[in-house]
Amino acid sequence: MILGLSKHPSDESIVEGILAGGRKEHEALVALYKKFHVSLERFIIHRSTGRDYAKQPEDIIWESIEAFVVNVKKGTFTLKDATLETYLKSICKNLWFRYISQEASREERQNRYMAEWDKLEDDVSDMLIEKENWEHYISLVNKLGKNCRQILDMRLIEGLSMQEISQKLIANGTFENDQTVRNAKSKCLKKIMDLITSNHQ
Amino acid sequence: MDDILQNQIEDYVAGLMPENTKLEFERQLKNDLYLQQQVEDLKRVREAVLRAKVRANVANARIYIHKPKRGLTYVLGSFSAAAAIVLFLLSTSITFSPKKFNYRGDGIALSSETQIRANDYEKATRLVEEGENPTEAIKILERLKADENVSKNYQNEAKWMLVVAYLETGEAKKAEKIFDEVKWEDTGRPFSTWEITKIHWQIFWGKIF
Numbered sequence: 001m002i003l004g005l006s007k008h009p010s011d012e013s014i015v016e017g018i019l020a021g022g023r024k025e026h027e028a029l030v031a032l033y034k035k036f037h038v039s040l041e042r043f044i045i046h047r048s049t050g051r052d053y054a055k056q057p058e059d060i061i062w063e064s065i066e067a068f069v070v071n072v073k074k075g076t077f078t079l080k081d082a083t084l085e086t087y088l089k090s091i092c093k094n095l096w097f098r099y100i101s102q103e104a105s106r107e108e109r110q111n112r113y114m115a116e117w118d119k120l121e122d123d124v125s126d127m128l129i130e131k132e133n134w135e136h137y138i139s140l141v142n143k144l145g146k147n148c149r150q151i152l153d154m155r156l157i158e159g160l161s162m163q164e165i166s167q168k169l170i171a172n173g174t175f176e177n178d179q180t181v182r183n184a185k186s187k188c189l190k191k192i193m194d195l196i197t198s199n200h201q
Numbered sequence: 202m203d204d205i206l207q208n209q210i211e212d213y214v215a216g217l218m219p220e221n222t223k224l225e226f227e228r229q230l231k232n233d234l235y236l237q238q239q240v241e242d243l244k245r246v247r248e249a250v251l252r253a254k255v256r257a258n259v260a261n262a263r264i265y266i267h268k269p270k271r272g273l274t275y276v277l278g279s280f281s282a283a284a285a286i287v288l289f290l291l292s293t294s295i296t297f298s299p300k301k302f303n304y305r306g307d308g309i310a311l312s313s314e315t316q317i318r319a320n321d322y323e324k325a326t327r328l329v330e331e332g333e334n335p336t337e338a339i340k341i342l343e344r345l346k347a348d349e350n351v352s353k354n355y356q357n358e359a360k361w362m363l364v365v366a367y368l369e370t371g372e373a374k375k376a377e378k379i380f381d382e383v384k385w386e387d388t389g390r391p392f393s394t395w396e397i398t399k400i401h402w403q404i405f406w407g408k409i410f
Contacts, residue, residue, distance in 0.1 A: 069259060
């Protein structure tokens with residue numbers, strides 16, 4: 001195991017790892033999955049209909065982890081709100097019911113799922129609707145080249161100055177000089193802005 | 202838009218702006234609709250980049266979790282299993298193809314001494330092959346090895362069989378002595394290379410234990 005985290009990492013150490021980014025984030029994600037996947041899978045299977053769906057509980061678990069990580073990074077989840085397991089189960093339940101209700105016939109929906117659907121937590125449900133809205137924007141970002149994504153990540157997510165970004169990218173041979181890095185950032189920003197704003201209007 | 206303002210917007214959206222500059226920037230923001238739009242757009246870009254990055258990281262973690270593990274334990278386990286198989290095979294009994302004593306049955310009348318030597322040779326061969334009474338085989342073979350009337354070919358055959366017989370009785374040093382004598386002879390070997398390797402191995406371990 002590559003984890004710097006212990007075999008039984010606490011909720012706090014997982015959240016700290018996610019916020020640290022890089023290798024620590026990877027380790028935290030692996031630890032998060034290993035810690036909760038058995039209970040989450042049981043939780044989802046317990047709420048299944050016995051029908052064979054294209055999405056498996058495993059897919060729902062990873063989608064839940066993704067939604068959880070976004071919230072940690074945005075600062076909208078803190079451990080004061082709930083334990084990790086409770087929070088993940090809440091996301092899993094919402095994702096699973098949204099998925100099977102889309103797949104089920106209207107009659108099935110009336111009979112079986114709507115009662116549970118009413119019990120879904122509003123804040124988690126809103127978060128998932130928001131998640132669906134972002135799908136298109138994510139696909140636009142993924143259309144950018146690798147260098148573009150790296151520059152935008154360094155500038156907007158890691159919060160590096162242009163000088164720091166230039167130093168890193170010149171040192172690893174991606175760019176030749178400071179001006180080419182600045183030009184590349186401007187072009188990348190313009191391109192993604194155009195793509196997103198044209199879609200937004 | 203100039204570079205300074207663009208940098209300010211980026212610093213503000215990335216949360217890097219110092220508190221005093223931030224207050225001033227937010228005052229400016231309140232009264233500037235164009236600036237508000239720029240900030241909103243960049244916030245959207247930032248979140249899209251963040252979500253795309255999270256998705257990629259989660260996908261990598263998923264691949265890592267589900268890829269077959271070939272770590273140190275796997276490598277050592279495979280190596281140990283392979284080594285155990287080779288050691289087992291090296292420790293199995295040695296098979297060889299001794300020359301048939303072809304002096305009889307071809308119309309040549311044998312002297313009584315030759316007849317006795319032929320019988321002895323065949324008896325020793327059978328005893329060594331079956332591994333039932335190697336001590337008896339050693340007595341016969343030592344006699345044949347030293348008998349000047351036995352041809353060189355059959356003397357060497359007797360030596361090869363002696364090596365195996367001594368290994369069967371656990372006398373590795375005696376087996377090694379004869380093996381060192383006979384392995385350079387040019388009369389051919391009744392063993393394959395693999396069987397010769399097994400003899401080396403069994404002499405080696407026989408001397409240790």
